[in-house]
Amino acid sequence: MTVTLDLPSADATRAFAAALAGELRAGDLIILTGDLGAGKTTFTQGLGAALGVRGHVSSPTFIVAREHAAGVRADGTPGPGLVHVDAYRLGGLGELDALDLDSSLEESVTVVEWGAGLAEALTEDRLEIELVRPRGGPVDGTVDLEHPEVGNRVATVRGIGARWAGVDLGALLRTA
Amino acid sequence: MAADPLVLGIETSCDETGVALVRGNELLVDATASSMDEHARFGGIIPEVASRAHLESMIPTIQRALGEADVDLSQVDAVAVTAGPGLVGPLTIGSSAAKALAVGLGKPLYGVNHVIGHACVDQLVHGPFPERVMALVVSGGHSSLLLVDDVATNVTELGSTLDDAAGEAFDKVGRLLGLPYPGGPHVDRLAREGDPTAIRFPRGLTARKDQAEHAYDFSFSGLKTAVARWVENEQDAGRPLPLADVAASFAEAVVDVLTAKTIAACRAHDVDTLVIGGGFSANSQLREKAAARCAEAGIELRIPPIRYCTDNGAMIAALGSAVVRAGVAPSSLDFGVDSSMPLTTIHV
Numbered sequence: 001m002t003v004t005l006d007l008p009s010a011d012a013t014r015a016f017a018a019a020l021a022g023e024l025r026a027g028d029l030i031i032l033t034g035d036l037g038a039g040k041t042t043f044t045q046g047l048g049a050a051l052g053v054r055g056h057v058s059s060p061t062f063i064v065a066r067e068h069a070a071g072v073r074a075d076g077t078p079g080p081g082l083v084h085v086d087a088y089r090l091g092g093l094g095e096l097d098a099l100d101l102d103s104s105l106e107e108s109v110t111v112v113e114w115g116a117g118l119a120e121a122l123t124e125d126r127l128e129i130e131l132v133r134p135r136g137g138p139v140d141g142t143v144d145l146e147h148p149e150v151g152n153r154v155a156t157v158r159g160i161g162a163r164w165a166g167v168d169l170g171a172l173l174r175t176a
Numbered sequence: 177m178a179a180d181p182l183v184l185g186i187e188t189s190c191d192e193t194g195v196a197l198v199r200g201n202e203l204l205v206d207a208t209a210s211s212m213d214e215h216a217r218f219g220g221i222i223p224e225v226a227s228r229a230h231l232e233s234m235i236p237t238i239q240r241a242l243g244e245a246d247v248d249l250s251q252v253d254a255v256a257v258t259a260g261p262g263l264v265g266p267l268t269i270g271s272s273a274a275k276a277l278a279v280g281l282g283k284p285l286y287g288v289n290h291v292i293g294h295a296c297v298d299q300l301v302h303g304p305f306p307e308r309v310m311a312l313v314v315s316g317g318h319s320s321l322l323l324v325d326d327v328a329t330n331v332t333e334l335g336s337t338l339d340d341a342a343g344e345a346f347d348k349v350g351r352l353l354g355l356p357y358p359g360g361p362h363v364d365r366l367a368r369e370g371d372p373t374a375i376r377f378p379r380g381l382t383a384r385k386d387q388a389e390h391a392y393d394f395s396f397s398g399l400k401t402a403v404a405r406w407v408e409n410e411q412d413a414g415r416p417l418p419l420a421d422v423a424a425s426f427a428e429a430v431v432d433v434l435t436a437k438t439i440a441a442c443r444a445h446d447v448d449t450l451v452i453g454g455g456f457s458a459n460s461q462l463r464e465k466a467a468a469r470c471a472e473a474g475i476e477l478r479i480p481p482i483r484y485c486t487d488n489g490a491m492i493a494a495l496g497s498a499v500v501r502a503g504v505a506p507s508s509l510d511f512g513v514d515s516s517m518p519l520t521t522i523h524v
Contacts, residue, residue: 036348037401041339055516059340059397062317063263063515064223095224133401136409143409146378148402 003169007153013039013131014046016155018074019173020127021050024109026070026080028163029123031115034131039153040113043131044084051079051109060086060113067104081108088114096122125161132156181253181500184277185493186238188270189262189290190317191226193233194489195241197252198497203300205245206483206490209233227265234273241489252283256496259287259507259524260517261317267513275509284506286496287524289517291318293491294453296327300494301480309478310447312438314462315454316343316360319434320519321392321441324451327495328502333519334441335392338381342430343456345396349403349426353419363423364459370424372461377402377429382436392441399429424461431461435469442475452479455486499523 007013024030024047034040041059048057053068060066068082083104090096096118104110105122112119120126134151137143144150157169180200187194191211197204211229242249257274260267271287278285295311311322319337324330340348343360350359355366380395403426410417442450450470456462457479470477484490504523511524 035404036352037397037404041397055518056336056338058338059344061344062341063261065264066516089222095222134405136405136412143402143406145376145402145406148378148398148405 001164001169002156002158003173004154004156005173007039007155010039010042010149013042013153013155014049016173017043017046018050020157021047021073023167023172024051024080026108027106027123028109029105029119029126030109030111031119031126031128032111032113032131033116033129035133037148038131038133040131043129044111044113047109047111048082050074051082053079053082057082057084060084061088064089067108070107083108083110085110085112085119086114087112087118090118123161125163127164128158128160130156181497182247182251183254183256183493183496183500184252185489185491185496186255186257186270186274187290187293187487187489187492188230188266189258189260190266190487191221191229192487193230193237194487194492195237196489196493197241197245197247198300198490198493200497200501201299201304201494203490203493204247205241206488207237207241207244208488209237221263223263223265226263227269230266230269234269249277249281252281254284254286254496254500254506255281256286256288256492256499258290258293258492259511260290260514262290262515264513264515267515271511271513279509284500285509286499286504287507287511288492288495288499289519289522290492291320291519292322292327292331292522293495294318294485295322295324295451296495296498297484297488297491298451298453298478298480299327299498300490301484302478305451306449308445308447309449309451310438310442310445311451311453312434313454314342314434314452314456316347316358316456317341318454319394321438322519323441323445323447326502328498328504328522331519331522335390335394335437336519337394337396338390339395339397340400342394342396342434343454345400345430346427346456348400349423352404352407353417353422360456360459363427364461366420366423367427367461368424370418370420370422372424372428374418374421375406375425377406377425379429379433382433392437394433394437396430399426427459427461431459431465434462435465438466439469439473439475442473448474449476449478452477453485457485458482495522
């Protein structure tokens with residue numbers, strides 16, 4: 001099932017992540033794609049906050065993968081951990097394996113940025129999320145440099161495998 | 177142990193294998209092997225490639241350091257090593273080597289924080305820190321503002337980046353402008369020919385509403401998006417890109433925020449010495465602006481030479497030396513590396 005939604009602001013991106021987090025549990029894999037500035041870090045920060053994981057979620061580019069220990073969700077229940085990966089510099093699945101991600105996959109929600117075509121083999125069940133930001137300036141042909149985030153981002157969410165077969169992503173994300 | 181013990185430092189958090197010997201605040205030798213060339217063709221550091229390179233360079237680099245300093249391993253009083261933050265594989269290679277040396281020599285082992293090492297190394301160049309210094313550590317992986325009361329025992333993180341590190345933003349903008357990896361030095365070179373006031377790119381987290389919660393935090397992600405959209409807009413309009421002006425204006429936005437927040441922190445905490453460390457302190461605009469603003473504010477600016485700002489063994493030996501002299505208990509031999517080690521941890 002594929003769901004598309006508009007994200008008019010960074011807060012909307014975080015709310016979208018929070019709505020999704022309610023459904024996420026340990027062992028889930030998210031493959032996150034989107035260009036520079038599409039909102040991948042913002043999305044993952046929203047996810048981390050809603051899952052209640054420890055530590056600050058920032059760009060994992062430098063260390064490739066950052067693990068956040070499990071904490072308490074916003075509703076007071078225990079949450080899963082979070083593994084946040086930037087696969088941009090990884091050339092193949094062998095290198096993703098070398099990060100020892102498999103060991104924590106079962107205990108955590110794993111988000112792999114730029115992971116399309118690379119991370120799928122980690123598990124048959126996954127959520128594919130694509131974030132698209134507006135290109136260039138708004139209609140009048142200029143860019144509002146004080147508000148570089150202006151304009152709708154569009155998120156496309158696709159559930160793949162048995163894990164997501166029975167989940168109504170549309171109903172889940174309408175609350176975002 | 178003598179009053180000034182001889183400390184062997186090992187650094188392997190990223191792509192440089194660094195080995196150094198420090199006695200007190202005196203650097204005896206600093207040897208480095210880099211796998212940078214192997215990474216350039218991939219457009220970034222590949223963890224597996226870096227790990228393998230560390231493994232191959234470790235013993236030759238230790239031997240080179242000992243040879244150049246004319247020191248025998250048996251003279252070493254303590255071994256210090258980076259315990260984090262950094263890449264897990266490379267950190268593991270370094271800490272394993274350090275543990276083996278410590279056990280083999282029967283000498284204490286100290287696992288220390290890489291980021292704090294970037295500040296501490298300045299003591300080897302400009303002498304001991306005064307009672308209280310501010311440290312700005314900026315690199316491809318870090319952008320942190322630290323209040324240092326005692327580099328071995330009392331460091332407070334005032335702020336850090338909420339998203340991309342300063343050097344990382346440079347690398348990503350370099351990629352956007354079609355420059356080779358690593359983008360940072362290329363953007364800097366280009367920026368020197370451009371007009372830093374040509375385009376007014378946004379200054380992250382400087383709005384009044386951010387002052388309460390994020391006075392000393394940094395954010396470069398909105399800036400990166402602004403550059404991307406500005407560039408796309410010019411391309412779509414069919415105009416030639418003024419690359420030098422884009423680079424200079426982008427760098428100006430980064431450096432303006434870094435220095436303004438750092439000077440404000442110095443004033444708020446009544447600190448009159450600023451240390452800047454980390455690979456991004458090689459940036460020419462940062463050096464110029466920091467010098468100008470520190471002079472204006474009556475703050476003494478200390479920036480080590482570039483070879484001690486990039487990753488090296490001296491920074492780890494320097495912090496190890498400070499930790500040993502502070503009488504801190506050695507690390508347990510079974511300590512694990514921590515890729516995202518917090519700045520509250522000076523040593524493990």
